[in-house]
Each structure stands twice: as structure tokens, then as C-alpha cells.
Amino acid sequence: MFVAALTALSKWLAATSLSSTILTTGWIIPTLQTVHILCVAVLFSSAVLVDLRMLGVLQRDVPLSDVARRFLPAIWPILLVLLVTGGLLIVGEPRRSLVNGTFYLKMALLAVAIVLTSALQWSLASTPGFWDRDTGRRVAGGIAAVASILVWSGILFAGRWIAYTQAG
């Protein structure tokens, strides 16, 4: 029933004039994808640079809270651009994503990444030394950093895999 509803939604979206404009104007989809990937690049790199500081790999000369303050706030407006470009890509080719399990895996991972990143940003904004208080916190921070890298990487992988798992 769920799949039937999503298929119906895809059909309805595909019948809109916006959808056919996106699909039939040759440059629109590659342009949207280019903007989407550029935003992914900025967001992913920002998250990874903060994670690598948490792991003590890079930028050890500055406190984690400083690195987080420089790199994390940019994530949220960029995420908005990603939602808009991603949304338009779905309107253009609704079946490619809406009836594709990989797309929902990507969205589930995105939800996890948003929770992880906002928790990290919030903890450091309220208590700059939050993840340095004791060994337990440092270990927990390291685990969170590895989880963040893996989840964001998973989102990129799933994103590329949507193209290969779409229904015929």
C-alpha cells in the first residue's frame, strides 16, 4: 500500500509542468546535481575537519570548540540548499528516488547525521571543554567522531548508488 501510494505520488509529480521542465531542459538536471555535489563537498568537509580535530588528527593547536565554531555553523544553510536542489531533482525524476530503497537509506542516514552534528555543535557551544573533561568523554568523543565520518560517508555512497538502484 505504501509503495502504491509512493508510485501514485511519483506519477502525480511527473505530470506537473515543473517536472517536465526540469526533465526536458537539458542543462537543468546536471546543473542542479553540480550545485548539490558542491554543497555536499562543503558540508562533508566541514563535518570531517571537526571530526578529525576530535580524533586529534588535525588542528591540534586550537581547541575543538574553536574548530567547531569555524566549521559547523555553515552546515545548516548549506543543508537547506541541498534540500532545495535535492527536492527539485526528485520533482524532475520522481521515480528515480521515491520508489528506490537507497533513497530512504540516504534519508535515514541524513537524520542520524543531523542529530549527531547538532548534538556536537550544541554540546560545544554550551560547554567548550565538553569532550575533554575526562578520559571517558574523550573516548566517547572519538567514537562520535568516527560515527560521524562513517554516517556522512554513507550518505555520499547512498547518494551515488541511487543512480544504480532506480526502478526500471
Place this chain on the structure above:
Amino acid sequence: MLSQSLIAFFEDSALADSIRENDILFPLIESIHVLAISLVIGSILAVDLRLLGLASVGRSVSRVTSGVLPLTWCAFVVAVGSGGLLFISNATKYLANGYFVAKMLLIAAAGINMLVFHALSTRDLPRWENAARPPLRARLAGGLSILLWVAVVACGRWIGFTMKVG
């Protein structure tokens, strides 16, 4: 011609053949390529924005670069390696694709831009690297770098729409 037989050698190799024929291998390498190039571009952007005086202005240029560029270089090595594997799987088709050729030239231009900036700055970087607003040539190098990498991504995406692989 030597280059043609070299291309044929790689393209006909067992490795290239398995990348072409295997359903999982091509998207897997492609995903790694996207991941690596994302880190290259995102981390270079942090340096470019510092050179433009738009971000991390409280930190000196050399501290920003030493904190970020190790990630850029590691990711660049992975991007070249994964890109090389994708290339040998369909070398002749890639070389015939204008967007692929443009992408390679743009990456070379980004490299030259970086080398020129580095050569011009080695002598006087300590004098201005703490300034929130670096001198014009540093801002030009940062701005040019952003434009070139944006064009690299655009060409990369356009390859997928103008060339049928497999």
C-alpha cells in the same frame, strides 16, 4: 603511437575489464571518487576563503593551510587513484569526451594556480599572513581556485550526461 598503445594496454587489462563488467565495482569506485573529490574541494575552499579574507580570519594563513591541507592531499591521492581506475575502464571513450578533457585541463590549471601562488608568497607570506584581508594576488589566487574547482565538478557531472559507460 606510443600513447595509443599505452591506453590500449590499460584498457585491455584484466583490471579494466573487471571494472567494466562488474555491476558493483564501477559504482563502488565512483562513490569513493565522489567522496574523495568532495573532501578535496571542501577543504581547499577553507583555504581559499581564508585567502579571500572571508573565513577563519582570526587564524594565520599558514595555520589554516597546515590544519586543512593534509586532508586535501590525502583525499587528492584517493581521488586520482579512483579516477584513474574509472578512466582505464573506458579510456578511449573518456579521451573522446570534451568534458573529460576540460576537467583534466581545469585540474592542471588549479595546480598551476596553487604553484604560482606558492612561489610568489614564499618570500613575504610571514609579513601578511596574519592580516584579515590578504594582498590582492592572494585574494585572486583564492577566488580563481574556487572558480576552477567549481568548473571541475561541473565538467565531472557533465561527463555522466554526455558519455555512456559500460
